[in-house]
Amino acid sequence: MTTALDAIGERVRRTPDRTAVICADARLSYRRLWDGARAVARALAARGPARGSVVGVLGPGNEHFMTAVLGCWLAGASWTPVDPAWPEERQRHVLADTGAPLVLATDGSAAPDRLHGTPVLPVAGAIASGTPDDGTPDDGAPPGRPGPDDQAYVIYTSGSTGAPKGVCVDHGALAAHLAGAVEAYGLADDDVLLSFSAPAFDATVMEMWAGLVAGGTVLLRGSALWTGPQLFARVAEHGVTYVGCTTAYFETFFGEELTARDVELLSGLRAVFFGGEAPSAAVVRRWAAGPLGHVPLCNGYGPTEAVIAATRYWIRQGWDGGDQVPIGTCVPGHEAVVLDDEGREVPPGAGGELYLGGRCVARGYLNRPDLTAERFVRLPGREGVWYRTGDLVSRNGEDLVFVGRVDRQVKIRGFRIEPEEIEVVLRGLARVRGAVVGVGRGPGGRDRLEAHVVPEDRAVPADVFTARVRQELRERLPVYMVPEVIRVLDELPLGATGKVDRAKVLAGTGGA
Known part of the structure; x- marks a missing residue:
């Protein structure tokens, strides 16, 4: 495949009436999704040259989000997600850095006329005013489809200077990854994929578009953050076969003991893949030994700069790979x-x-x-x-x-230490669900290691828990790597992308 756009266009030709996207009460066939995207592409072209520009896409990851992205591609533009939950300064930076001529709003009811000076166009309005009659996938869209070397999207990641940096991915790289994902995960046209991550998290690109490249159906959660029972009910209702989410979401929703009803609702799953941070070995081990252990888990790893998930590691029934889950081999x-x-x-x-x-x-x-x-x-x-x-x-x-991480290395009492190495060990302990390690200030302003830990069993008294954790760390780490302070938290806060908000954890206790 040369581009994802070409692959999806071929699916429109072959199976136009198959359901492509489900979100709440909305269902879009491949034809309706494509027709809406053509209307968006024409609306972009009517507002000036779109080819080569970066268009902002504001709002939740719903059916209009996918329509907007396809519309950008059909118009020869790339896109960048703009999260309504971001601070205004970050929104301004992204729009100014990309020079976005327009913002497409996926939630029309909450769309402003302008976002920090940039005009806003509700996707629903563009579709309503310009959906064409039935035609071929090549009818009714502006000329100038992108090629493999054209830019597909820009996603912003945190920068060491404090200013987010935009990662530019071209269509050829995206197409290569999606083709590799279809192969690596065994996706087929009878699969239903749940995309649960936020649009600002680059894994959403794979969760949304690999399913369509394979000819299957994508279920989107939209703006609602479901509870566990709601998620499980929707998996059963829509016949979901693959779930994609961040590691933190996986541990939140799938990490608890499953009831007989939960097992029944999830019985149609073929796999669950997650990524974004190291998973708890205890949670993974419990799944592999439980009633749904026959459903494999896939731990994905990959920075945005290497196009979503570069490696994957399969966890299968009976897995007991020790205290750490590897990131595996290349996709x-x-x-x-x-x-x-x-x-x-x-x-x-x-x-x-x-x-x-x-x-x-x-x-x-x-x-x-x-x-x-x-x-x-x-x-x-x-x-x-x-x-x-x-x-x-x-x-x-x-x-x-x-x-x-190379760039998170710290020096404590003369020793160079990787805080994430300690986090990995903590997450491997059976009694630990999640952990963040940073540097805080002790008496006299002396730097010290501090761990912020969520226990697996919240009924265990905090002093008993911390004593046991400290002992297990001493058995696994040099003494200078054992945190002086272990704070017990009820949960680790999540950021907009669904990853653990490390900065919030550390800032809340004076860490750095």
């Missing part, structure tokens, strides 16, 4: 190499920095040639551009194992 279309500080490939069992290559590498950072040159590099003796992830990994056989 087709991706390549990985682990290098030491001298740029040499490390031997099995050794650790180093992970570089990701292959067709599925982003073009770079929007308007940041300096940072692009620093992170997207050429490696001697290897073809193409490689993304320097800044992630430390080791190899366990064929599988990659996440260790920590």
Whole structure:
């Protein structure tokens, strides 16, 4: 496939009346989705040259969100998500940095006329005023469809300077990833995929579009954050076969003990895939040993710069892989190499920095040639551009194992320490559900390690829990890596993308 747009257009030709998208009471066939997208494309073209521009898409990930994205592509434009929950300063930065000429609003009832000076067009209005009669997928859309080298989307990630940076992904890289995902996860035209993540999280791109490339159906949660019972009921109601979500959502909804009714509602699942952060080995182990252990879990890893999920690790019935869940092996279309500080490939069992290559590498950072040159590099003796992830990994056989971050290394009492390495160990403990480790200030202003931990069993007294955790850490880590302070939390707050909001956890207790 050259682009996702071409692949979906082919599905429109072959199965126009098959349901493509479900969201609340809305159901769109492939034909209706495509017709709506053509109307949006014409509305974009009527407001000026759209080709090559970046259009903002504001609002929840509903059926209008998918229509807006397809409309941008048909008009030759790329798109960037704009989350209504973002602070105004972040919204302004994204719109100014992309130079967005227009914002498409997926929730018409809440759409302003302008967003920080940029005109806003409700998607529903564009569809209502311009949906064409039945025609072929090539009828009624502006000319100039994108090719593999044209930009498909820009998604903003946190920047070390405090200003978010836009990651530019072209159509060829996206198409290669989606084709690899269809192969890696065994997606088919009878599958129904639940997309549960927020649109600002790049995994949503895979959750939404891999299902359509495979000819299946995508179920969207929209703006509602369902409870566990609501989620399970919708899985059963719509015959969902694959669930995609962040790790935090998985542990929240699927991590508890399942009732007989829950098992019945989820019995049609073929797999659950999640990613965004390291999962709790205890939660994963309980699923694999439970009544739905025959439903495999897939732990996905990949920075936005390497186009969504670059690796995956399957957890199957009876899994007992120890205290840490690996990030696994490459999804087709991706390549990985682990290098030491001298740029040499490390031997099995050794650790180093992970570089990701292959067709599925982003073009770079929007308007940041300096940072692009620093992170997207050429490696001697290897073809193409490689993304320097800044992630430390080791190899366990064929599988990659996440260790920590190069740029989060701290020095405590003269020792260089990776806080995420401690987090990984904490999440591997049977009594721990989630953890964040940072640096706080002790008496006299001395830096110290502080862990913020959610217990698996909330009935255990906090002092008993922390004492047991501290003892288990001493059995697994050097003494200088055992946090001086262990704070017990009821839960870890989630950010807009569904990942744990580390900054909020650490700021709430004076950590850094």
